[in-house]
Amino acid sequence: MTIQDLKTIVIIGTSRRGSLLSVALPSVLKQTKHPDALYIVSDEEMHLGNEDIFNKLRDKIRLKYLFNQREKNLSGAINTALYEIIGDGFDPERTYVAVLDDDDWWEPEYLESCFNEAINKYSDWIISGIVRHNEEDVGINLTIPESIAEWQFLRGNPHVQGSNLFVRLSKLLMAGGYDENLPSTTDRDVSLRLLALGDLRISFIKRHMVHHRAYGSGRLSEQGSKRKCQGLKRFYFKYQPLMDRQDEESFHRRSKEYFGCNVGISADDSKRDLLWLNPSHEENDKINIIIGVIVSDQSKFPSLIQDVLGFHYETQSISAVVVSDNAALPGDKIEEAQNELKEYGICNPDGGSE
Numbered sequence: 001m002t003i004q005d006l007k008t009i010v011i012i013g014t015s016r017r018g019s020l021l022s023v024a025l026p027s028v029l030k031q032t033k034h035p036d037a038l039y040i041v042s043d044e045e046m047h048l049g050n051e052d053i054f055n056k057l058r059d060k061i062r063l064k065y066l067f068n069q070r071e072k073n074l075s076g077a078i079n080t081a082l083y084e085i086i087g088d089g090f091d092p093e094r095t096y097v098a099v100l101d102d103d104d105w106w107e108p109e110y111l112e113s114c115f116n117e118a119i120n121k122y123s124d125w126i127i128s129g130i131v132r133h134n135e136e137d138v139g140i141n142l143t144i145p146e147s148i149a150e151w152q153f154l155r156g157n158p159h160v161q162g163s164n165l166f167v168r169l170s171k172l173l174m175a176g177g178y179d180e181n182l183p184s185t186t187d188r189d190v191s192l193r194l195l196a197l198g199d200l201r202i203s204f205i206k207r208h209m210v211h212h213r214a215y216g217s218g219r220l221s222e223q224g225s226k227r228k229c230q231g232l233k234r235f236y237f238k239y240q241p242l243m244d245r246q247d248e249e250s251f252h253r254r255s256k257e258y259f260g261c262n263v264g265i266s267a268d269d270s271k272r273d274l275l276w277l278n279p280s281h282e283e284n285d286k287i288n289i290i291i292g293v294i295v296s297d298q299s300k301f302p303s304l305i306q307d308v309l310g311f312h313y314e315t316q317s318i319s320a321v322v323v324s325d326n327a328a329l330p331g332d333k334i335e336e337a338q339n340e341l342k343e344y345g346i347c348n349p350d351g352g353s354e
Contacts, residue, residue: 013077027105075178129208155250184231
């Protein structure tokens with residue numbers, strides 16, 4: 001892999017125009033290695049075209065401003081950007097994504113350091129240190145992990161969060177992107193799903209290059225924040241089957257001490273949150289699975305279709321296959337795959353094969 005092969009993209013999900021213009025965007029502009037593209041995603045319309053910093057960035061970087069088309073939270077914003085990035089033709093295997101909160105900032109050499117680590121070690125996920133800034137603006141260097149494992153994210157967070165996420169796009173897509181059902185705790189969730197892939201090459205940079213602002217009104221980390229508590233509860237419902245006793249005790253203790261949240265099952269919990277904990281499916285109920293794939297290599301497409309058919313033959317559970325074609329597949333190959341899928345009764349909801 002050469003420098004010319006790799007691309008770096010920055011995603012900023014924003015709801016705060018002031019900090020976006022005064023903190024996050026100047027940080028991107030000051031990078032010793034500029035990203036190949038910057039995607040800014042907002043839940044609300046922001047008029048940025050006449051801002052000086054916006055114009056300076058546009059002169060140096062491919063810049064896109066997007067309206068969040070999905071759930072109105074950070075996960076929805078990031079997924080909106082991921083969808084756009086794929087549509088713009090970036091190769092997921094040769095593209096890295098760096099996420100930046102709109103009121104956080106990076107040291108000028110952050111992107112270049114992560115990029116060089118990716119080149120030198122062919123890493124999929126690069127993690128560097130965080131400086132946490134409190135209300136007095138005192139910077140506290142958080143510990144940098146030597147390694148990461150599932151139990152650390154089930155119990156708490158080993159200082160891996162939004163603004164120090166630098167990851168290969170293909171791995172982030174394979175992990176499923178961001179969970180829009182979680183109004184908080186998204187960093188721990190996406191980290192767990194990345195680890196679940198099992199074949200990641202993870203590098204750690206022993207420098208504190210990411211600055212996290214941990215104060216200000218309306219933050220998710222505030223004691224008793226409704227969104228924070230809701231996110232922790234849904235995270236617990238999602239991952240409780242993976243937790244041992246110590247994981248659960250640590251999770252509940254931290255939720256209470258750090259955020260003032262009592263996380264557990266109550267009479268007020270919605271059926272939507274509890275359904276998977278109390279499955280009501282009869283043993284013979286049919287389960288319908290929709291498989292989504294991203295094709296970046298034409299040569300692998302036929303074997304992929306055969307794997308799908310083999311799985312369907314064993315389970316009779318696939319109802320549709322949705323393909324995102326980044327490899328410019330020939331029309332005859334697509335038609336051949338459609339016919340094979342039809343023979344096995346795999347169709348889209350409208351009756352045709354994807």
